[in-house]
Amino acid sequence: MAIVKPFKAVRATRDKVALVSSKSYEAYTIDQLNSKLAFNPYTFLHVINPGYKYHKKEITGEQRFKLVHNRYLEFKEDGYLKEDEVPGFYIYEKTTPSHSYCGIIAATSVDDYHNNVIKKHESTLHKRELLFEDYLKNTGFNAEPVLLTYPDNNSIETIIEKYKINRPEYEFTSTDKDLHKLWVISEESDLETIINAFETVNTLYIADGHHRSTSSCMLAQNLAKQNSEHSGNEPYNFFMSYLLPESQLCIYEFNRFIKDLNGLNTDEFLIELDTIFKIENKGQELYRPKEKHHFSMYLDGNFYSLALRKSAYEFDNALSELDAQILFKTVLKPILGIDNIRNSSKIIYSQNKSGGLELKTKVDEGLFKVSFGMLPTTIDEIKNIVDSDLIMPPKTTYIEPKLRSALTIYEI
Structure with a gap:
């Protein structure tokens, strides 16, 4: 039985989301990255590349992670990012020129990872695990969900289709010609329906994000040891995931x-x-x-x-x-x-x-x-x-x- 939990997402205002959100940092060439940083003051890449503000390229380790945290706070203080008032699930649909994907962004359980409800198919490098754990600890946030997949489920699909007939909270096209839509689920009855539906799912499979999930679980273990009042409900006991039905995955060699x-x-x-x-x-x-x-x-x-x-x-x-x-x-x-x-x-x-x-x-x-x-x-x-x-x-x-x-x- 898979545990999913609604959470209060921090996210861009509707008018700025197309400018704030970005592809993964590693997806850009140096020239593309510099162009984004030079001409888009709202891009989240400014948070991930804090040295740009000081014209410094070589900032590494804990110093860089603390500066990432500072830039993140600035984005919140400037009103580019706001935290939702109530916990929710988020339906995210991405449509490319050749495929369409639609799933649910949710918090998933580190206990499920340790108990083999969330399963991995790749080995991870311990050095990268430690690096990303340190990143999460110092920055205090994760901006990229782990991609999990599950067997197609009619109950979950029914909820998704119910919301898709409404106007999305977000709807924008990125420069790579992909269309992005996001709906917010905050009604208690719908949240409960989704939670119950995933309780019938025996296994979630990691499709992408093995290092992110492993590092999140390592951090949770360490923070739990340091917390004398650990309850299991703290945010560190969960990590953000995008849950997508198996039939929608595209696998290339x-x-x-x-x-x-x-x-x-x-x-x-x-x-x-x-x-x-x-x-x-x-x-x-x-x-x-x-x-x-x-x-x-x-x-x-x-x-x-x-x-x-x-x-x-x-x-x-x-x-x-x-x-x-x-x-x-x-x-x-x-x-x-x-x-x-x-x-x-x-x-x-x-x-x-x-x-x-x-x-x-x-x-x-x-x-x-x-x-x-x-x-x-x-x-x-x-x-x-x-x-x-x-x-x-x-x-x-x-x-x-x-x-x-x-x-x-x-x-x-």
């Missing part, structure tokens, strides 16, 4: 680009592959695999189809069925000598939304020797791996939607 053939020439490499795959030279055809356990490869000006020989590989659990794991176990590690796919300098990853053309261009430009593509992972594969207490390899899934920063803010 990551392509793999390898810098060398580990001392092999092309013919020797193909002979090694022939033991594991049925290989077909596709020439200049922009080949993309059409079924699981098939891969595309671009090497020396040619596309290849690689179909796994089932007799050459053992399927023994849900993870072993995953194409990213198959590629690692059969090619990247034994043939190309890449033991650590998280940190190896011989491999990079790129999310594939370009139809596979990037597989060819980066190799033709001489940046890499060989590239590999595969089909996207499905939500059922992710759930099977998670429910088996297994962890997926890094850069297996690129999941959308990517969420706005500072659309709603959760204070800790």
Whole structure:
């Protein structure tokens, strides 16, 4: 049973929300970031980049986090951000040129995370966990929700549709041509209906935001130890999440680009592959695999189809069925000598939304020797791996939607 809780969001006034909210800080190039900071005095990026005010670029660690807190207070004092008077849930709909997503922003429980009601599919880096925990502790807020997904639920969908017939609290189009709408749910009966509906949901799966959720839980544990009157109802016992039905997730694959053939020439490499795959030279055809356990490869000006020989590989659990794991176990590690796919300098990853053309261009430009593509992972594969207490390899899934920063803010 999943616990969700309404909260008093701090958010922009209706007239300024399009200017205050932004994409995630990491989504901007340096030039884009500088342009936003120079020409938009309302953007939340001024909060995240507090050194801009003092013309300082290199502010790090606790000093930077305290300045972030100060800029945040200034945004509240200047009236750009205001806290809602009563707790609520927030229906957020994002419509891109190709997809539409609609879910509920809510506070979710750190106890659910520890009790495996909220489940993760990726490993996290402890260094990043500690960094973000320190960030949350010093700034006192979180402006980007964790993306959680759950099996489609008619009761929850009914409530969402009830509100969507009304005028949104927010409705604006961002410069990337995405339409954003937000409705506020504050009626006690509707809040209770949503709380009860999520109590029937057995598992919430983290789709995006593994470090944010883990760091929030670490902070909660530490603050609970320091609080002699800890009750379990303090804001730090929850973290902000965007809960989206499984059917609305978009999952893309990551392509793999390898810098060398580990001392092999092309013919020797193909002979090694022939033991594991049925290989077909596709020439200049922009080949993309059409079924699981098939891969595309671009090497020396040619596309290849690689179909796994089932007799050459053992399927023994849900993870072993995953194409990213198959590629690692059969090619990247034994043939190309890449033991650590998280940190190896011989491999990079790129999310594939370009139809596979990037597989060819980066190799033709001489940046890499060989590239590999595969089909996207499905939500059922992710759930099977998670429910088996297994962890997926890094850069297996690129999941959308990517969420706005500072659309709603959760204070800790």
